[in-house]
Amino acid sequence: MEPEQAPDSAGPEYVLHLFITGATPNSTQAVRNLQDICERYLPGRCELQIVDIYQQPELARAERIVAAPTLIKKQPGLVRFLVGDLSDRRRVLSLLGLVPDPNDPYLHD
Amino acid sequence: MTAAPALPQLPKAPTGIDGLDEITNGGLPQGRPTLLCGSAGCGKTLMSVEFLVRGIEEFDEPGVLMAFEETADELAANVTSLGFDLKQLVADKKLRLDHVHVDRSEIEETGEYDLEGLFIRLGYAIDSIGAKRVVLDTIESLFSGFSNQAVLRSEIRRLFRWLKDKGVTTIITAERGDGSLTRQGLEEYVSDCVILLDNRVINQITTRRLRIVKYRGSTHGTNEYPYLITEDGISVLPVTSLKLEHEVSNEVVSTGVPGLDEMFTRGGLYRGSSTLITGTAGTAKTTLAAAFAAEACRRGERCLYFAFEESPQQLMRNMRSVGLDLQPFVEQGLLHIEASRPTLNGLEQHLVTLHKLIGQFRPQAVVIDPISNLVSVGSITEVRGMLTRLIDYLKVQGITALFTALVSGRSANQEMTEEGVSSLVDTWIHVRDLEGIGERNRGVSILKARGMAHSNQVREFVVTHEGIRLLDVVIGPGGIVTGASRQTQFLQEQAVAVAAQQEIERRERELERKRRVLEATIANLRTEFESVEEELRRSNQEEEQRHQELSQARQQIAAGHNARPGNHSAAAPANS
Numbered sequence: 001m002e003p004e005q006a007p008d009s010a011g012p013e014y015v016l017h018l019f020i021t022g023a024t025p026n027s028t029q030a031v032r033n034l035q036d037i038c039e040r041y042l043p044g045r046c047e048l049q050i051v052d053i054y055q056q057p058e059l060a061r062a063e064r065i066v067a068a069p070t071l072i073k074k075q076p077g078l079v080r081f082l083v084g085d086l087s088d089r090r091r092v093l094s095l096l097g098l099v100p101d102p103n104d105p106y107l108h109d
Numbered sequence: 110m111t112a113a114p115a116l117p118q119l120p121k122a123p124t125g126i127d128g129l130d131e132i133t134n135g136g137l138p139q140g141r142p143t144l145l146c147g148s149a150g151c152g153k154t155l156m157s158v159e160f161l162v163r164g165i166e167e168f169d170e171p172g173v174l175m176a177f178e179e180t181a182d183e184l185a186a187n188v189t190s191l192g193f194d195l196k197q198l199v200a201d202k203k204l205r206l207d208h209v210h211v212d213r214s215e216i217e218e219t220g221e222y223d224l225e226g227l228f229i230r231l232g233y234a235i236d237s238i239g240a241k242r243v244v245l246d247t248i249e250s251l252f253s254g255f256s257n258q259a260v261l262r263s264e265i266r267r268l269f270r271w272l273k274d275k276g277v278t279t280i281i282t283a284e285r286g287d288g289s290l291t292r293q294g295l296e297e298y299v300s301d302c303v304i305l306l307d308n309r310v311i312n313q314i315t316t317r318r319l320r321i322v323k324y325r326g327s328t329h330g331t332n333e334y335p336y337l338i339t340e341d342g343i344s345v346l347p348v349t350s351l352k353l354e355h356e357v358s359n360e361v362v363s364t365g366v367p368g369l370d371e372m373f374t375r376g377g378l379y380r381g382s383s384t385l386i387t388g389t390a391g392t393a394k395t396t397l398a399a400a401f402a403a404e405a406c407r408r409g410e411r412c413l414y415f416a417f418e419e420s421p422q423q424l425m426r427n428m429r430s431v432g433l434d435l436q437p438f439v440e441q442g443l444l445h446i447e448a449s450r451p452t453l454n455g456l457e458q459h460l461v462t463l464h465k466l467i468g469q470f471r472p473q474a475v476v477i478d479p480i481s482n483l484v485s486v487g488s489i490t491e492v493r494g495m496l497t498r499l500i501d502y503l504k505v506q507g508i509t510a511l512f513t514a515l516v517s518g519r520s521a522n523q524e525m526t527e528e529g530v531s532s533l534v535d536t537w538i539h540v541r542d543l544e545g546i547g548e549r550n551r552g553v554s555i556l557k558a559r560g561m562a563h564s565n566q567v568r569e570f571v572v573t574h575e576g577i578r579l580l581d582v583v584i585g586p587g588g589i590v591t592g593a594s595r596q597t598q599f600l601q602e603q604a605v606a607v608a609a610q611q612e613i614e615r616r617e618r619e620l621e622r623k624r625r626v627l628e629a630t631i632a633n634l635r636t637e638f639e640s641v642e643e644e645l646r647r648s649n650q651e652e653e654q655r656h657q658e659l660s661q662a663r664q665q666i667a668a669g670h671n672a673r674p675g676n677h678s679a680a681a682p683a684n685s
Contacts, residue, residue: 060229064210065229082219084219086219095219
């Protein structure tokens with residue numbers, strides 16, 4: 001499933017920052033979705049940071065957060081803002097450059 | 110604000126922007142959002158930045174500027190020209206600039222979301238400096254970054270509600286849309302106060318106008334008001350009150366021409382009143398205006414002279430030729446002559462210049478020479494609007510004002526009525542050519558003078574080396590006469606007077622002659638009388654002498670008889 005290894009992997013391959021707003025439905029859903037993706041597709045390859053901007057509002061400005069929840073893909077490639085609760089699994093995977101796993105139960109809902 | 114009288118008024122946050130607070134009766138609704146919409150280049154951002162800066166500087170209300178289009182650095186640079194130092198304010202923790210960058214190419218939607226991030230940023234910015242004012246410029250940019258309109262609309266609605274709950278006075282700017290106030294119909298959500306800015310080009314002159322479309326819970330000016338972006342920020346006109354309730358003075362000031370003063374029963378113009386001098390070309394309007402200005406300076410008052418036709422030097426030289434030396438007043442700082450071409454600026458700019466100079470110089474008298482030239486830069490309606498505002502402003506300030514206006518010969522009165530100025534001013538003096546046979550003379554008359562009786566005569570006046578002198582009224586057989594007819598009349602009157610004098614002298618001489626004749630006769634009679642008297646007196650004396658001699662002789666006879674004794678008989682005949 002994971003054919004290519006990053007050749008110069010000083011750090012983790014994927015750096016993902018998820019900004020959530022407390023325990024709102026969208027946020028909990030996003031956390032759940034992202035954790036599932038990381039476990040299923042990126043075990044050990046990803047540095048995941050979850051920030052509650054209610055707790056650290058100053059980060060919202062620094063990280064240019066407008067919508068919530070927002071997943072910022074810092075690496076690899078271009079910085080991307082994935083806005084929403086990450087329920088659109090196919091879209092999320094394609095944005096992260098991952099190939100969908102046919103066994104993924106969330107792919108077809 | 111401190112709004113807790115018997116009937117609580119809608120609390121308002123003064124903007125500090127010139128004129129806007131007057132139109133809105135005190136400012137924007139406090140603690141509520143206001144929508145500021147307009148097309149490109151209207152100064153929406155500028156006005157909202159000024160709202161924040163003035164709020165900080167004048168009312169000590171910190172502010173947050175959330176910019177969706179420009180970065181903090183760009184914003185700061187753009188308003189430096191107005192003297193706003195945003196960076197300093199940020200450093201002083203009075204202002205927070207937050208640039209919200211929304212880039213469609215970076216954003217992907219993957220499910221349900223809201224704009225809570227924006228709320229948190231804004232809330233954090235507000236709480237960190239205790240902001241009372243917020244500007245969102247231009248929130249519609251969000252629509253280009255997010256595709257889910259339903260979410261955006263409900264979130265924007267929620268944002269405004271949230272801002273209201275937070276009690277911050279907010280300005281939301283928005284681009285003007287086709288057929289609606291804003292492109293995204295934001296006016297649906299902001300229902301407290303909507304201000305529309307407009308940028309129009311008419312006859313190659315751009316005028317920016319502001320209109321308050323709605324203001325819930327408050328009265329407001331409903332007109333379109335011109336506004337300007339000046340080097341001090343935005344200036345909305347009128348800078349004056351909308352009401353007619355200025356103080357009035359009973360004091361009377363001179364027009365600078367003694368004869369003209371006498372034509373008013375109170376001997377001059379009321380202080381703080383406005384006077385219009387109309388006249389055709391070359392009827393000494395400027396001279397009258399300069400005389401008024403010089404007289405004000407002579408009283409020790411400051412006078413501001415706006416010359417739209419002559420440069421200060423030219424004006425002073427020309428006035429010197431008629432005995433009005435303005436130079437000393439200029440040197441004393443009592444007189445300030447501001448000369449500019451009417452076409453230099455648009456009308457509003459002129460008005461602002463006038464306002465600014467009046468504000469700086471604080472004059473007691475203002476002369477504008479002439480107002481009719483302003484028509485060249487605006488339509489008559491606009492000029493009237495501007496003059497209304499100007500006259501209103503001057504009256505509120507208690508400044509005695511004098512305007513001159515050039516009118517064309519025929520329809521002198523009509524024209525000024527059209528311009529509507531005549532109904533604005535308190536006193537209307539008309540100077541005109543009195544064209545007779547082969548000559549022109551100048552005549553001055555008073556068409557109206559509010560609050561005092563005045564002469565109804567057309568008085569001829571001459572411009573001499575000592576200034577303007579009104580001539581006495583000369584009434585000839587055909588009415589009041591002027592010029593050469595006046596001379597003729599004068600000569601005729603002189604001839605009649607000489608003839609009368611000669612007649613009197615002739616009679617005097619006649620009388621003298623008669624007296625002399627009479628006196629001669631009297632002398633004759635007296636001489637005659639004297640000679641008769643002398644003769645009579647002499648004969649009287651002779652008679653007396655004779656009588657004495659006779660009585661002496663008798664005594665002697667009697668004495669002789671008595672000497673002889675016993676001769677009694679001789680005495681008897683002596684006694685008989």
